[in-house]
Amino acid sequence: MLAACLCFLFAFAVSATAFAQVMEAPTRDQIADEFKWDLSEFYPSDEAWEADMKALEERIPEMEAYKGRLGESPDVLAECLMKSDTLGMLAHRLYVYAALNLDMDNSQGKYQEMRSRIFGLYSRLGESQAYVNPEILKIENAKVEEFLNNDKLAVYRFMIEDLIRQKEHIMSEEVEEVLSMASTVTAGPGNIFQMMDDADIKFPNVIDEEGNEIELTRGRYSQLLRSTNREVRKAASDAYNDTYLDYENGLGACLASSVNADVFQTRARKYNTCLERSLDGNKIPISVFENLLETASSNLEPVHRYVALRKKFLGLDTLEGHDMYVPLVQNVETKIPYDEGKKLVLDAMKVLGNDYVKNLELALNSRWIDVYETQNKGSGGYSWGTYTVHPVVLLNYADQLDDVFTLGHELGHCMHSYYSNKSEPYAYAGHSLFTAEVASTCNETILIHHMLNKAKTREEKLYLLNHYIEMIMGTFYTQIMFSEFEHQIHQVVEQGGALSAENMRKMYRDIYQKYYGPDYYIPENRDLGCLRIGHFYRQYYVYQYATSFAASQMLAARILDGDKKAISDYIEFIKTGSSDYPIEILKKAGVDMTTPQPVENVINILSGLIDQFEKLLLQG
Numbered sequence: 247m248l249a250a251c252l253c254f255l256f257a258f259a260v261s262a263t264a265f266a267q268v269m270e271a272p273t274r275d276q277i278a279d280e281f282k283w284d285l286s287e288f289y290p291s292d293e294a295w296e297a298d299m300k301a302l303e304e305r306i307p308e309m310e311a312y313k314g315r316l317g318e319s320p321d322v323l324a325e326c327l328m329k330s331d332t333l334g335m336l337a338h339r340l341y342v343y344a345a346l347n348l349d350m351d352n353s354q355g356k357y358q359e360m361r362s363r364i365f366g367l368y369s370r371l372g373e374s375q376a377y378v379n380p381e382i383l384k385i386e387n388a389k390v391e392e393f394l395n396n397d398k399l400a401v402y403r404f405m406i407e408d409l410i411r412q413k414e415h416i417m418s419e420e421v422e423e424v425l426s427m428a429s430t431v432t433a434g435p436g437n438i439f440q441m442m443d444d445a446d447i448k449f450p451n452v453i454d455e456e457g458n459e460i461e462l463t464r465g466r467y468s469q470l471l472r473s474t475n476r477e478v479r480k481a482a483s484d485a486y487n488d489t490y491l492d493y494e495n496g497l498g499a500c501l502a503s504s505v506n507a508d509v510f511q512t513r514a515r516k517y518n519t520c521l522e523r524s525l526d527g528n529k530i531p532i533s534v535f536e537n538l539l540e541t542a543s544s545n546l547e548p549v550h551r552y553v554a555l556r557k558k559f560l561g562l563d564t565l566e567g568h569d570m571y572v573p574l575v576q577n578v579e580t581k582i583p584y585d586e587g588k589k590l591v592l593d594a595m596k597v598l599g600n601d602y603v604k605n606l607e608l609a610l611n612s613r614w615i616d617v618y619e620t621q622n623k624g625s626g627g628y629s630w631g632t633y634t635v636h637p638v639v640l641l642n643y644a645d646q647l648d649d650v651f652t653l654g655h656e657l658g659h660c661m662h663s664y665y666s667n668k669s670e671p672y673a674y675a676g677h678s679l680f681t682a683e684v685a686s687t688c689n690e691t692i693l694i695h696h697m698l699n700k701a702k703t704r705e706e707k708l709y710l711l712n713h714y715i716e717m718i719m720g721t722f723y724t725q726i727m728f729s730e731f732e733h734q735i736h737q738v739v740e741q742g743g744a745l746s747a748e749n750m751r752k753m754y755r756d757i758y759q760k761y762y763g764p765d766y767y768i769p770e771n772r773d774l775g776c777l778r779i780g781h782f783y784r785q786y787y788v789y790q791y792a793t794s795f796a797a798s799q800m801l802a803a804r805i806l807d808g809d810k811k812a813i814s815d816y817i818e819f820i821k822t823g824s825s826d827y828p829i830e831i832l833k834k835a836g837v838d839m840t841t842p843q844p845v846e847n848v849i850n851i852l853s854g855l856i857d858q859f860e861k862l863l864l865q866g
Contacts, residue, residue: 320396498747550763594696629659658689683794
C-alpha cells in the first residue's frame with residue numbers, strides 16, 4: 247500500500263466533478279464553465295461565423311485575378327501567395343470553430359452541418375487555387391531563382407524550392423482541380439467513422455468495483471481496465487468489444503474505403519506506394535520507416551519479458567488484453583483531481599524556464615481546455631487551433647494518473663503550436679506530422695522523471711516505473727505494431743487485393759501476437775482493435791508517434807541533465823514549424839533520426855526500466 251507521503255503526488259479524494267457513480271456521463275450544462283472551452287475568441291457567436299462564411303465565399307473569386315499571370319513578375323506571384331494565405335487563414339478559423347463545437351457534442355446536427363459547409367467551401371477554395379502550383383512549375387528555373395531574390399518572395403523561398411523538388415508529382419491544373427474537388431469524397435470514410443464512433447455507437451451499462459451500475463463510456467472503460475477486480479475488467483472488456491462487433495462490417499467497409507482513397511491519391515500523383523507519397527511530402531527517407539519497423543520487430547524481447555512478468559506477478563494462467571492495464575502495484579487507489587494534475591505538470595515543466603511556465607499557466611487558466619467527459623463529446627484528447635487564435639485542448643479527464651499524462655502531453659502540443667504561431671509566418675506555422683509528437687512526449691518524459699524523483703517509497707516508485715514502462719509500450723512499440731498493420735493493408739490494395747473486416751482482423755491478430763509474444767492470449771473476437779483506431783484514417787500517421795517518442799527521449803535526457811544549450815535548442819525547436827524539413831529541424835535540436843541510435847536508445851531504456859521494476863518487485 248502506498249505510504250501517506252504519496253499524497254504529494256496523488257489525492258485520494260474523488261474530485262467533486264468526477265462522475266464515476268452516475269448512471270450516465272454528464273451533460274455539458276452539468277459542468278462548470280471554468281472546465282469548458284471558451285470559443286468566443288474564435289467567433290463570439292454562430293452569427294459572426296456565418297458572416298465570415300459569407301465573406302469567404304464572396305472572396306474566393308479573388309484568386310481568379312492571378313490565373314495565368316504568376317510568371318509576370320515577383321510582385322504578382324507574391325501577391326497571389328499572400329492572398330492565398332489570407333483566405334486560408336480565414337477558412338481554417340471557420341473550420342476549427344465548427345469542428346470544436348461539434349466535438350463538444352457530436353449529436354448536434356447544427357454543427358455537423360456547419361462543419362460540412364465549411365469543408366465544402368474549403369474544397370472550393372482549393373479548386374480556385376488549383377492553378378497556382380502548376381503555374382509556378384511552368385516558370386523557367388532561372389526566372390524562378392531571379393524571382394526568389396526579390397524581398398517580397400523571400401518568405402516563400404523554402405516553400406517554392408520544395409514545390410520544385412516534388413515537381414513530378416504536381417499534376418496539370420485540370421487534374422489538380424479534380425483532386426481538390428475529390429477531397430470531400432476521399433475524406434468521407436474518416437468522417438463516417440467519426441460519426442459512428444463518437445455519436446452512434448453506444449455501450450451498455452456495466453457494474454463497477456463498488457457494485458454500482460454505470461454507463462460504459464470510453465473514458466470509463468480505461469478506468470475499469472485498471473480495476474484490481476478481474477471480473478470487472480473482463481465484463482467491461484466484453485461489453486466494449488461486443489458492442490464494436492455489432493458494427494464490424496460497417497467499420498471494416500469504412501477502413502477499406504479509406505485505404506482505397508489513399509491508393510487513389512497515390513496513383514493520381516504518380517507515386518509507387520502510399521508510403522512513398524506519405525514520406526515524400528516532408529522528404530523523409532523511406533529507410534527511416536523501414537529501419538523503425540525492422541529494429542523494433544527484431545528487438546521484441548523486452549516486450550515479451552514484460553508480458554511474462556505481468557502474467558507471473560498477477561498469478562494468471564492466461565493473460566488477456568484486459569489484464570494489460572491494471573497496475574502491478576495493487577490495492578492502491580489513486581485519484582488525482584484536475585487541480586492536482588495541473589500543479590504536477592506545472593512543477594515538472596519548470597526545467598524548461600520561466601517563459602514556458604508562464605505560457606502554460608495562461609493555457610491552464612484561460613479556458614483553453616475542455617476538461618471533463620460529457621454526453622457525445624469527442625473521445626480521447628487532442629490539441630488544436632488556428633493561426634489567428636490560441637490553441638485549445640480537449641480532454642476527457644477522469645482523475646487518473648493517465649489523465650495527468652494526457653494533460654501534460656496535450657499541453658506539449660499546445661505550447662508547440664503557441665510558440666511556432668508566434669515565431670513563424672502563416673505559411674510555415676504548422677508542424678509536420680514527423681515532429682508533431684515530439685514536444686508532447688517530451689513533456690510526458692519530463693513529467694515521469696519529475697514524479698520518480700519525488701517518489702519516497704518502494705510502492706510509489708513501482709507504481710511510477712510501471713507507468714513509464716506502459717508509456718513506452720503504448721507510445722513506441724504499440725504504434726510500431728499499428729504501423730506494421732497499416733503498411734500491410736496498404737500493400738494489399740496496392741498489389742491488387744481487396745480488404746474486408748475478416749482479412750484485416752486476421753492480419754491484425756497475427757501482428758499483435760508477434761509483438762506481445764507467447765504469454766499473451768487473444769480470445770476469439772478480441773481482434774477488433776484494427777477497426778476502431780481513428781488514426782488509421784490518417785495515412786502513415788502512427789509510426790510518427792514512435793519516431794517522435796524516440797527523439798523526445800534523447801531531448802528530455804539532455805534537458806533533465808540541466809544542459810542549458812539543450813534547453814535553448816529545445817525552445818528553438820518548438821518555435822519552428824515547417825520552415826525546414828523535419829529531419830533537419832530535429833538535427834538542429836540534437837537528434838539524428840536517420841541513424842538507429844534514437845530507436846535503439848528507447849529499447850535500452852525499456853529494458854533498463856524492466857530490470858529496475860523486477861528488482862523492486864522481488865524485494866517485496
